[in-house]
Amino acid sequence: MEKYDFVIIGSGASGATVAEKLSSNYKVLILEKGQHLSLNEAHKSYVRTSQNKDFGKHGGVDILSGTAVGGTTLLAIANGVRAQEKELKSLGIDLKKELDEVERDLSIKKIPENMLGGRTKLFIEKAKELGYDPIIMPKMIDFKKCKSCGKCNMGCQFQAKNTSLYYIEKSLSKNAELKTNYEATKIRKNGKGFIVEGKENGRHLDIPAKNVILSAGALDTPKILNNSGIKTPKRLFTDIFVTIGGKIESSFKDEIQMACYIPFNDFLISPYYSERILKILNEKNIEVRRDNLFCIMIKIKDDPYGQVSKTYIEKSCTGKDAQRIANGVAIASKILIKSGVEKIVSTEASGAHPGGTAPIGITVDNNFRTEMGFYVCDASILPEAPGAPPVLTLMALGKKLGYNILNST
Template identity: 40%
Template sequence: MVIIVGSGAGGGLLAMELASANIPVTLIEKGPFIETKDAFKYYDKSDEGVDLLKTTCIGGTTLVSTGNAVRSLEDDFKKLGIDLSNEFNELEDDLNIHELNDSHHGISSNIFIKSANKLNLNPCKMPKAINEEKCIICGNCAFGCPVDAKWTSKDFVEIAEDNGAEILTNSEVIDLIIENDQVKGVKILNNGKKEEIISDLVILSAGAIGSGIILQNAGIKAGEKLFFDSFVTVGGILKDVRLNKEIQMNGLVTGENFILAPHFSTIIYDELKDKNIRSEDIFSIMVKIPDEPTGYIKNNKVFKNNSIKDGKYLAEGCAVAGFILKEAGVDPNTIKSTNIRGAHPGGTAAIGEVVDTNLQTKINGLYVADASVLPKSPGKPPILTILALSKRLSNYIIANY
């Protein structure tokens, strides 16, 4: 039997692939099985001084992603001897990753692309894993799709269960069972009750924070180089732009040290409410950077500061975003910015430091398959890359089981 801890992008794919190959799977998820539309209720509370967006439920943070599906770190992995080309190709076909039809690009994404084009910024449409036939264009991508139009890892978990995988929800892995450098299973709290589940093959896919904590609790050195894909959102007033009612992040500008995408921010709206404006009048742009791994996990808590270089990259991105906002017609006197936040924690069990190129730790039979293993911040949505790494691992396990 294979134990998989966590049901996000990595865990969900592994559960599906292994169960479909008739390998017994037990998937352990700390959160509950929910309807996708309710995902916004399961955002985790951040540790003091840290603003990190992630959820705990079946499907993990994929439920509150915006369907973005871009390749990242492909060349970096090749330098490590990991070629993900086949995995990327298969996933792009299987998930029907594509630029959405014009019917699913509204006023704001068109303004974003048009304005960026005028500034010679080479914008493009964001590749998405969204089914246009089901999508109702409601703007709720980051809250949980009400009609399940976008792919989430929950889809994979359901396929895994149909193929015989055992799914344990509301179950937290509190420690690993290790004997003579061989994993033997996990200790869990299953709805508050302590239990042990025995297996000599365990895959941690609990996210960079969850997996990092589990590794540390087992005495394995991890969690010391945490990045966040730090981002801010800047925006202001542009009457009737209706970004809040559109598919989020439907356009993309890629700079050397940042990416930009249209993204509605309730924070900016809240700051401007006293000006008698509506949420439909907010036009804002996310500025995301590949931040340095200056964070760490200690005593089950997360600590993170941004470096001087991070500040420089954010300033560069915000300046370019400001030019786009001005070109789009946003009133410069209304432009506001959010605080620095994080959305894609990673790096806590990096390849070459905590795991090898097959994603195995120094403990035999103990693997990690989530953003923990990324060698550096991609500065881009990492879900497709996590899926590719996990697909590669599933192929390896199936071949050697």
């Protein structure tokens, strides 16, 4: 006899949101591989594919993610934009109501003018002189608590950043259960229901459920699907990014990162402070400090060309990706040069928005259901790279699945 109506594997952007919706009417268990960290300890949850054995042999794009309750949202820079709304609508998935709800839940607002830092203002000024029109970034931040430390990607020591922990706390208050340090490995049929196989603190534990929602993120969901007998396509994208920058004759204070951006067809550029650039310049014997560094991130909508296999993750730049990066670098360089940067260096390619490994139309239908009858809801189901911050959309997809299930029963 199953104790749970729904077992949700993964507590990140989509998993936490669907858990919150369903726990109003159902008995829900959330399984999470990581620990329950507070926001100021979130940096402990970082996972990078560059830490993997033989990383260099598998394309060389370093993919960043987070393993903890709340998933990668704990590390997010709090950018909250509507990504892929039109593309998903064309597949019959209208997210308008759900996006509105997430924006309300997480108080998503543009950064107030008086909180824009010196680098952002310089970026806006020089970009405008070149004929571009930067947009102020909407953020999931309580600006009354924010101290503009610029360290959202480490968590938040001021508890100002809104993350999936909001939905986890709401789920728990509605009697959902949460099991941490549980790594799901496989889902199998069990009569009309399912059994989730996995390990809790290293010890095998099977958990029966009437239904299962797999939300382990685009790097882990395909592994569980493959173990369960569902083949997944080699369509991994990551919104590849590089940061370029150098030294200028100014002294900047710390500030909110990616506070504005300029969107283009298949890339965006945004001011972003990078420790890696500081290190590269120091290695070249260019004396630069934290306060006189000026950098711009170029983030592209990359080709869905990569894969998660049993033993490795492979992701490289295609020729088109290289062209997209070059186009972005050309524009960002103009802004840097106009701002007074003489020697520009670049980071290696990374990616922080993995997706596409169980896409709608291939692995799941447009109700996010697999051929075995359980659901997948996370960035894996996005059919193409957003080329923009996806969290808001992934949370809206979680709500959508929640509503669909509530309305069908």
